[in-house]
Amino acid sequence: xxxxxxxxxxxxDFNREQIEETLELSREMLPYARGEKxxxxxxxxxxxxxxxxxxxxxxxxxxxxxxxxxxKVIDVSQISTTSITKGETLADTIRMVEAYxxxxxxxxxxxxxxxxxxxxxxxPVINAGDGAGSHPxxxxxDLFTIQQEKGSIDGMNVVILGDLKYGRTVHSLAEAxxxxxxxxxxxxxxxxxxxxxxxxxxxxxxxxITCTNxxxxxxxxxxxxxxxxxxxxxxxDPAEYEKVAGMYRIDIDALREAKKDLxxxxxxxRIDEIAPEVDFxxxxxxxxxxxxxxxxxxxxxxxLLGGSL
Amino acid sequence: xxxIKVTPIRNGTVIDHITCGQALNVLRILGVNENNIDSxxxxxxxxxxxxxxxxxxxxxxxxxxxxxxVDKIALISPNATIDIIRDYNVAEKHRVVLAPRVKGLVRCxxxxxxxxxxxxxxxxxAVDNQSPMxxxxxxxxxxxxNITDHLI
Ligand SMILES: Nc1ncnc2c1ncn2[C@@H]1O[C@H](COP(=O)(O)OP(=O)(O)OP(=O)(O)O)[C@@H](O)[C@H]1O
Ligand SMILES: [Mg+2]
Ligand SMILES: [Zn+2]
Numbered sequence: 001x002x003x004x005x006x007x008x009x010x011x012x013d014f015n016r017e018q019i020e021e022t023l024e025l026s027r028e029m030l031p032y033a034r035g036e037k038x039x040x041x042x043x044x045x046x047x048x049x050x051x052x053x054x055x056x057x058x059x060x061x062x063x064x065x066x067x068x069x070x071x072k073v074i075d076v077s078q079i080s081t082t083s084i085t086k087g088e089t090l091a092d093t094i095r096m097v098e099a100y101x102x103x104x105x106x107x108x109x110x111x112x113x114x115x116x117x118x119x120x121x122x123x124p125v126i127n128a129g130d131g132a133g134s135h136p137x138x139x140x141x142d143l144f145t146i147q148q149e150k151g152s153i154d155g156m157n158v159v160i161l162g163d164l165k166y167g168r169t170v171h172s173l174a175e176a177x178x179x180x181x182x183x184x185x186x187x188x189x190x191x192x193x194x195x196x197x198x199x200x201x202x203x204x205x206x207x208x209i210t211c212t213n214x215x216x217x218x219x220x221x222x223x224x225x226x227x228x229x230x231x232x233x234x235x236x237d238p239a240e241y242e243k244v245a246g247m248y249r250i251d252i253d254a255l256r257e258a259k260k261d262l263x264x265x266x267x268x269x270r271i272d273e274i275a276p277e278v279d280f281x282x283x284x285x286x287x288x289x290x291x292x293x294x295x296x297x298x299x300x301x302x303x304l305l306g307g308s309l
Numbered sequence: 310x311x312x313i314k315v316t317p318i319r320n321g322t323v324i325d326h327i328t329c330g331q332a333l334n335v336l337r338i339l340g341v342n343e344n345n346i347d348s349x350x351x352x353x354x355x356x357x358x359x360x361x362x363x364x365x366x367x368x369x370x371x372x373x374x375x376x377x378x379v380d381k382i383a384l385i386s387p388n389a390t391i392d393i394i395r396d397y398n399v400a401e402k403h404r405v406v407l408a409p410r411v412k413g414l415v416r417c418x419x420x421x422x423x424x425x426x427x428x429x430x431x432x433x434x435a436v437d438n439q440s441p442m443x444x445x446x447x448x449x450x451x452x453x454x455n456i457t458d459h460l461i
Pocket of ligand 1: 316317318319323325366368390392394397398399402
């Protein structure tokens with residue numbers, strides 16, 4: 001499979017085989033990601049981090065992944081902030097940045113920015129989030145986490161909880177999980193439930209979907225509970241927000257009917273969707289999940305830049 | 310029996326079976342306006358139709374419209390037919406078909422889309438479905454569900 005010079009803008013840019021190959025390589029990266037083994041496989045390569053909005057975690061995670069592979073990282077965000085004030089287009093900024101690096105990691109506030117960057121750049125572009133748009137490396141690390149922790153994605157009963165209406169990463173995750181044969185249950189208050197088009201789309205892909213507003217009804221069958229943030233901004237009335245957030249808060253009591261081997265995931269940062277007491281249960285996997293961002297990004301960088309272990 | 314509401318034309322193009330109410334948008338898509346045409350253009354709005362109840366019809370004299378431009382009409386009028394008239398007779402007839410990609414014809418309805426931010430790109434959509442028409446922005450991935458309001 002040839003990944004070289006491919007762009008990673010949306011998880012839809014990958015077919016199932018490519019995702020599998022990425023996950024496989026991610027697994028091989030684990031000892032290197034933990035620092036137990038050392039490689040200089042991407043020595044001489046330069047990664048250009050171009051962040052038009054702050055996202056320290058994602059930026060550092062790419063930086064750490066690149067360092068573990070012996071690649072250099074330059075933060076070219078500075079030229080974007082100075083050029084933006086001069087009114088430079090993203091297209092022009094990209095044409096500049098591609099001269100400085102072998103691969104561009106882009107974070108941008110406008111949807112579709114990564115696709116545009118990919119059009120103008122001859123170097124590979126990885127989308128590290130564009131506005132409310134997609135964030136494919138998050139989806140890949142989510143898949144990797146389920147596969148690592150549960151052994152397989154196929155046949156898993158994945159409950160996705162929280163703001164399913166606006167969170168587009170959740171839509172991509174739902175599609176990707178369906179591609180791998182998971183059963184999906186969407187739990188959200190009526191007003192934040194998965195858009196009907198997305199549900200239909202996933203069903204057309206052969207997805208098996210249940211929608212409900214009550215976590216208690218579905219928790220006992222769940223293999224994976226994927227919690228997302230319910231954003232305060234969605235609620236004009238703060239009291240209404242507190243009420244809804246409280247109803248969907250995961251604490252030990254909410255998990256009392258859960259399977260022993262249920263895993264709880266969250267893309268982080270969490271505010272109070274998951275009570276800290278859950279951190280100490282065998283269910284908690286969100287910190288592991290965050291760590292998994294490193295081997296997965298290492299795998300992607302390697303595939304796109306043509307390195308090999 | 311032909312039901313011709315305007316004087317028959319000798320040569321030209323008839324765009325028939327236009328979705329009712331879309332005649333002026335059809336002219337817009339074709340780029341036909343008073344500045345670039347020197348023959349007669351007749352627009353019939355809300356005329357009875359056998360197939361659907363009502364339709365619009367546009368007749369352009371002395372001009373055989375290029376099938377490629379004409380196909381763009383499918384965006385707003387998927388059932389339109391194009392009749393090329395030569396010497397008072399229908400010499401050619403074809404249905405409009407939309408290419409799988411639509412570029413530079415429609416703006417993205419998502420205000421936060423990069424194509425609405427003064428970048429040097431034309432908005433472009435993938436045609437996910439023809440009937441009903443479903444366009445998906447290839448940049449931001451949003452579905453455009455109000456095409457007529459976003460024609461460029
Ligand atoms: N010489 C002409 N001048 C102007 N309009 C014409 C002329 N000849 C045909 N038309 C128009 O072109 C269209 C197609 O004509 P045609 O004779 O093929 O009709 P039809 O059999 O009803 O076709 P369809 O099945 O596409 O409705 C009709 O709307 C008709 O009014
Ligand atoms: Mg007819
Ligand atoms: Zn768009």
